[in-house]
Amino acid sequence: MAVLGLGLIGGSLLLRLAADQASSPGSPGSIGYDADPETRAAVAQRLGPSAVAPDLAAAVDGADLVVLAVPLPAVPIVVAALRDVGYRGLLTDVTSVKEPVRAIVTAELPDARWVGGHPMAGKEASGFDVADPELLAGCAWALCLDNGTALADWLDVARWVLGLGGRVTPLTAIEHDAAVARISHLPHLVAAALTTGAAAEPVGPAALGLAAGSFRDATRVAATRAALTAAMCGGNAAALITELDSLVERLEEARELLTTTDPVSALTGWLETARAIRHEWPPHGAETRTPLTRHDLLALGRAGGWLTELHADAATAVLPKSVHPPT
Amino acid sequence: MAVLGLGLIGGSLLLRLAADQASSPGSPGSIGYDADPETRAAVAQRLGPSAVAPDLAAAVDGADLVVLAVPLPAVPIVVAALRDVGYRGLLTDVTSVKEPVRAIVTAELPDARWVGGHPMAGKEASGFDVADPELLAGCAWALCLDNGTALADWLDVARWVLGLGGRVTPLTAIEHDAAVARISHLPHLVAAALTTGAAAEPVGPAALGLAAGSFRDATRVAATRAALTAAMCGGNAAALITELDSLVERLEEARELLTTTDPVSALTGWLETARAIRHEWPPHGAETRTPLTRHDLLALGRAGGWLTELHADAATAVLPKSVHPPT
Structure with missing residues (x-):
């Protein structure tokens, strides 16, 4: 497993993978790479020199899964580097936007088996210095299931995310x-x-x-x-x-209510809609089983649900109570 | 000292005053009142029956300071009740808006010595159930110093707030x-x-x-x-x-930047202005001394400063580093 980019998210992921490997030596090994030599040195100091590759080619050599963990502006550069070393395996990423990554990977690395991902975790600080092996524990993790995604590849990456303790939400890149x-x-x-x-x-x-x-x-x-x-x-x-x-439209609504003769009463109803929604958040719901078809997985994700466990022919999932959208 | 209204803020205040009195029996006594019998019962159960008055008249009888801690819509009712019992002493409040309270008190209770206050503390939950004697510790506490406010009254209330551990910010009601x-x-x-x-x-x-x-x-x-x-x-x-x-104007600015050919560069500068301001928040600054004049106190509050200690002829204050307002 190779993690490319060792900032907050990639660094946290590598720390977590290293901890998993230390506690269960049979699990697959992982290696990280970052274009910044100071970051590589910091990672080597924390996890040992064998945790960091000297270059991208060495990092991805023999990897079953490559995780792109660079900010969006660096994605084209790293994807081009993966093309140059001929990478054709499973590829995921943790970028906060999916459609631009899909476009870059489809154009530049069509032979890689890309499954776009986005763990919903972060901090206002950035960089390996603030990386934390617990950052991704229990977080919602969107995984893109687009027409071009092979279901078997998607399930492989979903299994890996579940192993990390993530909650997998299937969505298309555009929906994400x-x-x-x-x-x-x-x-x-x-x-x-x-x-x-x-x-x-x-x-x-x-x-x-x-x-x-x-x-x-x-x-x-x-x-x-x-x-x-x-x-x-x-x-x-x-x-x-x-x-x-x-x-802006909603704020203009509130502005309008503030100009009425009884703004307090007028605002109360407007605020109560939000209060009821916020009171039910984060979503919670009943455990269910979902067949492993593209259609059923996407229906689950669109309803706000997530996978918690993968079996041979179905997944255990949580389907939240439906939130009635405001009119 | 009488606290009228024993929800989150009034209840927290009464709990704090009761704790102060328990630890230093010489300090002035306090009593609370709430129009809701269930709240009065809950307070009596927690602090003993003598902590709660059976009615407003009993609560304010002999009080040196009355604290109005009811929500804004109840302020006219409680002020009218104070007028009916002939209250003429020092009066402060903890309402989140000051100009409407000033208007009500000026019209209905001109003989009371009102100094409007607003401790900047809260929770998304409300009511005495979630009151907490530590809620107001260290909080910023605006105290209104308007033309109609006697400086001696203002200093009395300021001294009381400082005793509770608040940071006193002098401002006019409109500025607040x-x-x-x-x-x-x-x-x-x-x-x-x-x-x-x-x-x-x-x-x-x-x-x-x-x-x-x-x-x-x-x-x-x-x-x-x-x-x-x-x-x-x-x-x-x-x-x-x-x-x-x-x-809305600022959000429209951001929208405009998102439509440029290079939205990432365009947004970076716009976001950096905010980042620099947020990075310096909460404000910190150097200790200084402020003469106890209306002019100097208001100048301190307008510069974002606050009093930390009152002496006979001056106050110790904190004057934050100036934040350069965005152009």
């Missing part, structure tokens, strides 16, 4: 990108806008001095390295614009 | 309301809009299933009881509309 635009990329943009707005004249310094819990949480991810947030938002621009427009 | 519109009320509306939007068709269930840390924090306060959020937002409608419009 629409979902994360609203629950990750949009909150990142909003956090930045709230932060900049808080500091603006007038009353900026006083506002920042009084700001407490609601500001702290609403803006936490605004502390993320700007280049990382820009890469994920910019890489999903079309879906994000759709979500931005919906948000 | 503008500041909290952007750092508290606006984040509450945005949290609701993000939550409702996440559940909307299409991909609502899948989005909620994948949602992780950035969604969790961005929407935490959307779980607050709708009537409470509506009361604070509706009670500060004019200031909140101004902030909503600024936010």
Whole structure:
């Protein structure tokens, strides 16, 4: 198993794989590679020199699974390098946007068996320094099941993610990108806008001095390295614009309610819709079994469900209580 | 000392005052009152029957300081009750909006010596059940210093807040309301809009299933009881509309950048402005001394500073490093 890119996510993954191997020596070995020599040195110091390859070719040589864990702007470079060394095996990635990765891999590395992935885990800090072997434990992990994905490959990667303790959500790349635009990329943009707005004249310094819990949480991810947030938002621009427009429409609704003669009553109903949804989150639901067909797996993912265990002919899954979408 | 209204904030305050009294029997006594008999029973069970008054008149009888801790819609009722019992002493409140409280008190209880206050503490849950004697420890606590406020009264209340471990920020009621519109009320509306939007068709269930840390924090306060959020937002409608419009303008800026040929580079600078501000938050700064004049105290609050200690002729204060407002 080769992990290419050893920042927060790739580094956390390599730490976890190394821990698994230490506790169960029969499990498959793993090796990491990062283009940055200082990162490689830090990883070697923490996990030993054999945990890091000196170059990409050495990392992927003989690997059954290659995990791309570089930010989106570096994906074309690493995919080209994989093409140059003739890699044709199973390939997954942990990038926060899936459709652009699908396009790059399909064009540049058509012989690799790519199954796009996205573990929903992160921190506002980045880099191997803050990597944590527990970061991915129990996290929701989207795995793309597109028309071009071989079901057998998808199940192989799903089995690997389940082994890491992830919750596997089957979705198409486009569905994934629409979902994360609203629950990750949009909150990142909003956090930045709230932060900049808080500091603006007038009353900026006083506002920042009084700001407490609601500001702290609403803006936490605004502390993320700007280049990382820009890469994920910019890489999903079309879906994000759709979500931005919906948000602005909802805020204009609230504005309208604030101008009525009884804004408190008017806002109560508008806020109660959100409260009821937030109260039921994170989703919980009943255990079920899902046949291992493309159709059934995607139906599960679209309903907000996830796999918890794979068997020979079916999967154990959780199907959340349906949330009634607001009208 | 009488605390009127024993929900999250009033209850936490009464618990703290009772603990102070238990550890230092010479300190002034405190008593609470709540219009809800079940809440009074719960407080009596926790703190003993003498901690709760059977009615408002008994609570304020002989009090040196009355703390109004009811939600904004109940303020006119309690102020009228205070007028009916002829209360003329020092009065503060912990309501999240100050200008409407000022208007009510000025009109209905002109003889009381009101100093509006707002401790910046809260939880998404409400009621005495979740009250916590530590809730207010170390919190920023705005105290209104308006033209109608006697400086001696303001200093008395400031001394009391400092004794509770609060950080006192002097501001006018209007400045306070503008500041909290952007750092508290606006984040509450945005949290609701993000939550409702996440559940909307299409991909609502899948989005909620994948949602992780950035969604969790961005929407935490959307779980607050709708009537409470509506009361604070509706009670500060004019200031909140101004902030909503600024936010929408900033989001439209981001939308514009997403449509450029290189959205990643374009967004990086926009995000970096926010990152730099958020990185410096919460504010920290150098200790300084402030003369006890209206002018100097307000200048401190407007610069984002706060009092930490009161002396006979000056206060020890913290003056944060200036944050350069974005252009």
